Amino acid sequence: MPVQEVTINGKLHDLDYEPSLQIGSKPLRTTPAIINGKMVHGVNINGYDYPPADTGCVLYFPGLPGQGTKIWDRSNQGNHGTLTAAGNPAWKRLPSGLWYLDFDGTDDNVNCGDVMGGITTFSIEWWFKVTSTFNSGATVGMVLFSAATVPSLKIYLSSADGKLYFQVYPALTGTYVVKSTTASWTGGVWYHAVGTDDGTNKRIYINKVLENTAAGDHDALASDDLEIGERTGGEDFSGGIALPRIHNVVLTPAQVLSHYQQERHFFDV
Numbered sequence: 001m002p003v004q005e006v007t008i009n010g011k012l013h014d015l016d017y018e019p020s021l022q023i024g025s026k027p028l029r030t031t032p033a034i035i036n037g038k039m040v041h042g043v044n045i046n047g048y049d050y051p052p053a054d055t056g057c058v059l060y061f062p063g064l065p066g067q068g069t070k071i072w073d074r075s076n077q078g079n080h081g082t083l084t085a086a087g088n089p090a091w092k093r094l095p096s097g098l099w100y101l102d103f104d105g106t107d108d109n110v111n112c113g114d115v116m117g118g119i120t121t122f123s124i125e126w127w128f129k130v131t132s133t134f135n136s137g138a139t140v141g142m143v144l145f146s147a148a149t150v151p152s153l154k155i156y157l158s159s160a161d162g163k164l165y166f167q168v169y170p171a172l173t174g175t176y177v178v179k180s181t182t183a184s185w186t187g188g189v190w191y192h193a194v195g196t197d198d199g200t201n202k203r204i205y206i207n208k209v210l211e212n213t214a215a216g217d218h219d220a221l222a223s224d225d226l227e228i229g230e231r232t233g234g235e236d237f238s239g240g241i242a243l244p245r246i247h248n249v250v251l252t253p254a255q256v257l258s259h260y261q262q263e264r265h266f267f268d269v
Contacts, residue, residue: 105238
């Protein structure tokens, strides 16, 4: 396997190649790190280094290989996503070189398998844009993440008030949902969103800012397939989703800020 030395954040690393994953005829270049005693890899595209997944990450889709019916998990957990079919959702690429998935609002989804079964505390983060401006005037809501078997996760944009809802249902005590204060999402504009649940409080961040907190506890999440972009019964998502990650730990405000600052250049925000 070819090896090259590079300096990342002031430290010398070996840079290797994965011939099995390619963009066109070129193998992907990856940046290694040791986490919990295991070698994990970030990805370099057009000179930008995607950092390796954080400790506690159980799913990380940096948008590769940008083709076919699989999206590769870089969390070192092997939770690769399966697209509905080739082109559903569609692969698209930003000027920065980042690949993302574009959902048509009809029948597109990504099945991630049983990623969250047994988890009680976790964080989920992603970048997204809606195809057309979404607010309380929308005809129907749109689901970004969901699992069917309760206790379950559901994240959706509500047509009732235009807000982004982060829901873990049902709650044992307190409330099962926290929602953003942002209530209108401009079509074509990318937003960074993070939901965290420490078992006592749920928090939602938009573009690095903590927008709301709600108290409520729940049992461990049920074993079931997590789907991106669609749920049974409709409310399919129309727009783009990029860099989704799930952690079995709670991200701190400092980590949320750091991830936003590290990635915003991909989306020109």
